[in-house]
Amino acid sequence: MFEISEKLVVSSSPHIRSSDSVQSIMFDVMVALFPAALMAVLLFGYRALLIMVLSVTAAIVVEAIWLRKRDNFLGDGSAAVTGLLLALTLPPTIPWWTAVVGSVSAIIIGKQVFGGIGYNIFNPALVGRAILVVSWGGYMAGDVWALPQPFAFTADVSAVTGATVLAAPQEALAHSLPEIFIGNIGGSLGETSALALLIGGIWLIYRGHIDFRIPGGFIGTVFVLGTIFGGGFYENYLLTGLFHVLAGGVMIGAIFMATDMVTTPVTPQGRIIFGIGCGLITMLIRLWGTYPEGVSFAILLMNAVTPIIDNFTTPRQFGGEVRKSA
């Protein structure tokens, strides 16, 4: 019985660990994105599927090549998440190769040059998207967007177009708010269906991977500013606020992009500030900037100040006096 002692591992407590791993978290995020991905296919047909598959595959392949010398070069699933998130922010009419370029840029410039997962400063998917916006702005956004053709999988989505509701708010009146909530409007693949995104968000909260602070701060700020400054093109100002929440990329941004773990604050107070900051910058760009939509740049800007936010929001320890100057 004593011989066995040579095999005993002696290490510091605790001796048990939760079953959560980076991989399991990424799997949960993929599950959470499934409703939005499904809606993208239902609304925009086979092109949506093609763009998503290309983007995810490109991300996994380029990360595997980058990490080829490591044992786990297939990674932890984070590349797949980045690829899918990027795809969901692309317009359905985009040429297929732009999805690949965006995805490769997201992994290399957004993540690996910083040292890989955990070390990147900016949300990789949004870095990929920003590169596409700057390089091929014409494909990425325009005044005219393809409208969904639900359940018409083989139809050419670019055939039916309409002005983006954010660029021309009066267009919004052509769509009822329930229609916008379900996602039957023009927009990027995965951003149009608030319903699908909410289902994913509830799943992530249930699994304990995100909390209400960032999405709540983000969506709340957009709602308040949209209500006050949104122009009131609905008969009720509150409906205008709601329109700003449901239209464009606020829902996907607040639930999936602004909650990216690596690039957002770790302190509870910092997460609220981060969410509010995202909402504020989004609305500044939307209402007074030159772009009709500002969600991705708002999040990227807030990513940049995350270390500062963390530094100034160190929580008071249990039973602690007024915070010491750090």
Added chain:
Amino acid sequence: MGGVHPEDQKQFTSSLAIEKMPLPEKVVIPMQQHIGAPCELLADVEKIEKGAEIRTGQKLGDNKGFVSAPVHSSISGTVVDIGQHSHPLGVKINAVTIESDGMDQWDDNIKPNPDLDKLSPEDIRKIVREAGIVGLGGATFPAHVKLSPPEDKPIDLVIINGSECEPYLTADHRVMLEKTEEIVFGLKAMIKALGADRGIIGIEDNKPDAIKVMEDAVAGEQNIQVISLHTKYPQGAEKMLIYATTGRVVPAEGALPLEVGVVNHNVGTAVAITQAIRQGKPLVERTLTVTGSGIKEPKNLQVRIGTLVSDVIEYCGGMSESTVKLVVGGPMMGLAQPTPDIPVIKGTSGILALTDEDVHLVESSPCIRCAKCVDSCPVQLLPTTIAQVTEFGDYKKAEQLNALDCFECGCCSYVCPSKIPLTQWIRIAKAEILNRKKQNK
């Protein structure tokens, strides 16, 4: 706030009655089983030397210091060795090895004390000190010290900790079910010793049967209340328990519960105090849980202090080949042992043989800043940030981040999806900060 919900793994032993382990063939009694000054061997006065005949309950070592507790023999027999012996703390400590005569003859000086009504607070403290009673939850702080608050800090409340929030352990649960009355008596003695007004018994709500019997036992008591607590680790940590039962917040930076008028004791300690008063019995045995996937027959055992862990494991059917970790204490805060050749000491609340199934030994990967550690920290620290600055050797920053307020509950390491040993990094930070403070003095 904070806390984690590990799988409790109590199902192996929670319904097993406490079993008395037969007398061991030998015991090893270390001179230090408590926080404070180590005992000195009573070589002159009591003639404790090799070959000496010893009775059960006979004092073997003591220290005149206030923060200390004497140690007693837990069996009768002959001293066969005095010298360094491995200890659950991972060091070698002076210990007396006694070979049993199998008779368990008790020391003649052990006799019942008068009724509690006739004892003064000072009498109670003296009985508790002489019995060598320390905190049996695992902290092993001498109990009489906690019953002697400074005059300017009046105590109004005694909290008995029946939360047993560590996974796997069920000894306190069984003690509450089987020694209910002794817990209540012990609590009354503590209230009297401290001049307190009332007592609370805090129990996690995953032990409804214990809550029920304790409630029935205190039904007639005006000033004793049973409080059901949410099941959440580390609910039984001193400061968390006080907050959960009373809403009082013990100040940070090393303040003691007496700052908010509270003294905490474990249920096992209450029973030991009762037995010291009623039977005059020193602390020579305790209840512990032997469990984990590596133990063939998990049990709750009443064991003589000084029994070797290897003998206890053997009594429980042995340890399986697949055991990777032997832990003394609970899985969250207990100490991993390189060998079972160590004695059960006063603070040994459990013996766990953990297999791969239980421990998941995996390499750590980079922090993904998920903040699960931040959300789990019961004292609201930023574990990942402290670990990071410690890794870079910035101990000044670690101190500013209140690393010293960490009580090493292990929640942060437990929840970390990247499996970073955060608690260990913070321990390193604490040790180095204290080290530097000492040098600057």
